Amino acid sequence: MNRRPLLALAALSPLARPALAQSARPVRLIVPFPAGGATDAVSRLFAPLLGQRLGATVVIENRPGAGGVPAAEVVVRAAPDGLTLLLATSSIHSTAPATGASLPYDVERDFTPLALIGASPSLVLVSTTVPVTDLRGFLAWAKARRGQVNYGSSGVATTPHLNGALLDSLADLGMVHVPYRGTGAVYAELRRGDVHVLLDVPATAATHIQAGTVRALAVTSAAETPLAPGVPTAEAAGLPGLVSETWFGIFGPAKLPAPLAARITAAAEDAMGDAELRARLLSLGVDPRRGDGAALATAARTERERWTELVRRLNIRAAD
Numbered sequence: 001m002n003r004r005p006l007l008a009l010a011a012l013s014p015l016a017r018p019a020l021a022q023s024a025r026p027v028r029l030i031v032p033f034p035a036g037g038a039t040d041a042v043s044r045l046f047a048p049l050l051g052q053r054l055g056a057t058v059v060i061e062n063r064p065g066a067g068g069v070p071a072a073e074v075v076v077r078a079a080p081d082g083l084t085l086l087l088a089t090s091s092i093h094s095t096a097p098a099t100g101a102s103l104p105y106d107v108e109r110d111f112t113p114l115a116l117i118g119a120s121p122s123l124v125l126v127s128t129t130v131p132v133t134d135l136r137g138f139l140a141w142a143k144a145r146r147g148q149v150n151y152g153s154s155g156v157a158t159t160p161h162l163n164g165a166l167l168d169s170l171a172d173l174g175m176v177h178v179p180y181r182g183t184g185a186v187y188a189e190l191r192r193g194d195v196h197v198l199l200d201v202p203a204t205a206a207t208h209i210q211a212g213t214v215r216a217l218a219v220t221s222a223a224e225t226p227l228a229p230g231v232p233t234a235e236a237a238g239l240p241g242l243v244s245e246t247w248f249g250i251f252g253p254a255k256l257p258a259p260l261a262a263r264i265t266a267a268a269e270d271a272m273g274d275a276e277l278r279a280r281l282l283s284l285g286v287d288p289r290r291g292d293g294a295a296l297a298t299a300a301r302t303e304r305e306r307w308t309e310l311v312r313r314l315n316i317r318a319a320d
Contacts, residue, residue, distance in 0.1 A: 026057040029250075030075055030086045032068030038203055038284060042248055043087045045280050046117060046271060053267035067101060068092040076105045080256040082264055085114070090159065090246045093300040098307035099157040099318040107300070112256040115268035116291030116299055118248040118281055121221035122163050122199040123228060124237075125214040129193030135217040135237035138197070139171050146174040152186035152195040155179050157318040160186075162307055163199035163220065163244050165314055170241050190214050201246060202227040203285025220244040225287055247303070248286065249296040265292050 029047050033039040043060050051058035063071035072092050078084035086092075093107045105111075124135060132138045142149040151168065153161035156179050168175045178195060180186050183204060189195035191213045199220065208214045218237040219228040234242035250268055252261065269290050271277065278288040291299070310316070 025083055026059045027051065027054065027082070028061050028084045029058050030071045030084065031060055031062050032064065032071030032086070032088065032092060033062070034064040035062050038201075038286070039087065039089055039248070041284055042118060042281065042286055045277055045284075046087075046268075049271035049274055049277055050267055053270050054264070067096055069096075069103065072111075073104060075251060075253050076110045078253045080112075080253045080260075082252065082256065082260045084253065085264070086111070086251045088249055088251050090300070090303050093249075093251075094247075094303035095157070095159060095162065095307055096318070098304050099162075099311050099316060101157075101318040107304075108297075110254050112252040112254060112261055113293040113296040113300070114250045114252055114256075114261060114265050115272075115293065116247060116249045116289045116296040117268060117272055118286040118289050119221075119245040119299070120201045120203065120248075120286050121219050121225060121227065121245045122159070122201055123205050123209075123216045123231065124167065124218040124220070124234065124242075125190070125198045125200060125205055125208070125216055127190045127193050127196055128213060128215055130196055130215075132217070133215070135232075135234065135239060138217055139173070139238065142171070142173045142175065142196075147176070149173065149196050150176040150178045151197045151199070152178050152180055152183075152189060153198070154183045154186065155181065157311075157316055159244075159246060160199050162310060162316070164197065165316065166244065166306075166310055167197075167199065167239070167242055169310065169314065170239055187213070199244075201285055206285070218242070221287075226282060227285055227287055244303075244306075245287075245299075247289075247296075247299045249299070251296075261293065 031040050031043045047058040068091055075084055075086040097107050132141050151164035183200055186198050187208050209216055216231050218234040219231045220242055222243050272290040281288045
């Protein structure tokens, strides 16, 4: 056998290349949310394993505020050397551009998608004051009270708003949207029965479900998920098309050299194979994923196109 092709492949293998740490500079993982939140928790579990596989120190840099724009700008303006990465969620690459937010960058042109690492669906939650036990029952109850049923959200053009609008549109319920400043206020209204329905991620919904103040009727994932044991998908529960997930992914700046991008992708995918990491992500309400840059780009584009169509049809606009 001719060994030259094998040696050439080995030399090009992402994990066989010299470590980024040889530059003595750490890799910065920019997180667009404050310390202590769910995205920050994901980053702090993932970063050490990524660093081990890159042979580098990965440091978390929180840049919260303004819908993730300041964090994304740090990466857009960074040199394409693999030393500045972004832990992004759907809000930056899917929701914001779909809702017409004014952005100082192009989400496709100015980033290099590297790895999909997780996703979190939403739960269809109703107040326990609503006399239903399943999604079909809720749809019938709401249709009989057209214009009298409302859904809460954490603000205009946020993911809970878009998910609620999608539910309302698919079922033609004529619900009223009631925006709040954060989901905490929505849960308080759900307990009193002043808000009827909320779509929220399992991580924050779990406490309220366990307390018996809300009831989970369906999950918006394409298939049943361990994040919501015993809860049927929306399609199985009677509403096809109600599929939505908040994804987590790693991006670099544009023009990242292909061999370097491939190396970071391979390191991220290898890290996502770690059983302990996957278990701990599940405990945070995140379904671990193991996807390359193409998978991440597809997830971002699919969500962006879904929300863009909905936003245009319902004339939803990002809050000022």
